[in-house]
Amino acid sequence: MAALLELEGVRAGYGPTSVLHGVSLSVPEAGVVSLLGANGAGKTTTLRAITGGVRWSGDIRFDGRSLHRMSTEAIVRHGVAHVPEGRGICTELTVDENLKLGAHRRHDKDGVKKDYARVFELFPVLKERRRLSASTLSGGEQQMLAIARGLLMKPRLMLLDEPSLGLAPLVVRSIFEVIKTINKDDGVAVLLVEQNARIALELSTTAYVLEVGRVALEGPSAQLQGADSVRRSYLGY
């Protein structure tokens, strides 16, 4: 499978503090890859490097094109939807306005219309709450809105930063079901950052474990899931 996203020896940090010390990973076209690790291992920074939210060196290529020195706006336009930590919902706006923001750069009116229908099919609750302020949504609904908004960008790759954070297990289940559907039926590749290793490994085919800014471990998810020593030392369950 051709790699859609490739990171090679990526180093990044905030000011004098470096967080990533040479991270290499790849996400295949229409694949699901999870990125695991403890707090502070550099998972979020890796995602931020991909969409240009932090200065980095090394190489990041998306669809064969280097993302070096490319602005966030340009990277996003090439088909990367980044659902950030904390979901990035615009709470001053309505649900509908948030969705509109996702599609605001697109000119294919028919495509947008179809994607709206698709999004409301995946998340019927958003259709009911279209006109309400996004601040009235529950945590789970806000996460759904963030994913829906990402989908309306018509991405080829979705970066999801801790979609399970702070949500009840049942809600997490249903959100991961949708992520699975998006990947299977819509062919969107997913790079998933998670603390909840168990559910991430169930969804992904490949997994990387970060430890203080380096890839400590990588392999097929099933294999990582099975190895007891790996589970205990890196994944904590």
Added chain:
Amino acid sequence: MQEFSQQVVGGIATGGIFASLALALVLIYNAMGLVNFAQGEMAMLATFVAYSLISRGISYWIAFPLTLVLAFVGGLAIQRIVIRPVERAPILTLVIITLGLATLLNGLAGFIFGYVPRSFPSPFSAQSLGLAGVFVSYRDLGVIAISSVVLLAVYVLLQRTTLGLTLRAAAHHPEASRLLGVHVSWMLALGWGLASAVGAVSGIIVAPTLLLEPNMMQSIIIYAFAAAVLGGIESPLGAVIGGLLVGVTINLAGAYLPFVGGDLQLAVGLAIIVAVLLIKPNGLFGRAAVRRV
């Protein structure tokens, strides 16, 4: 009763002037969390531009929109040249920069145009129209009409267009907006341009009453602060309603409180600022500030 109604109508006209400038303040506050102390001077300079155009024989109704376009470009340029390099500086630095900008623009206007007050034309006659026993000057009606159109246009732009949507998103959630492909930096510049144009309206419509000179806006900006604070500094609608309330209040205070008269109206404006900040710091339409610490 008749005098009372007349004072109220006069207050609404004055309030429209405050509302425009207050709205300009709110637009920039929303975009950067910063009160632009140079807003009044930017409006004053724009009014001088309008004056120069009109005195060259250009019709008022062409000079007016042309000035707004120039003010828009000027505001955009100020953001790009002066503000953008220090965008990430601490808020106090930015406040000092806008204060410096105010002094600079004031001095620049004095240098170019001098300090002699000039009469500024109004397209509306100073005569009055009797409406149900209340006499309203055409000039007041004109001011009310112009500010209504401008405020409505800003409302439509912000609430009903995609550009307005991205402006609002970029102002409140720059990081998230960037990830959605919004050009946040340009949105801030557009915000400055828009604020500059809206503020210019207040200068142009107040100039026939106040006479045009470099310090013309210095009392108006106090009233605009009062209006913005009263409405809730983050709320565009609040700025408009705050402007009208402040306009009517100072007009009524001037007419009915003998010790206020014409001299202490500015003190009433300041009293409104202090009272709002003491009693309801978020204003009428502001939401309570929640900050994660």
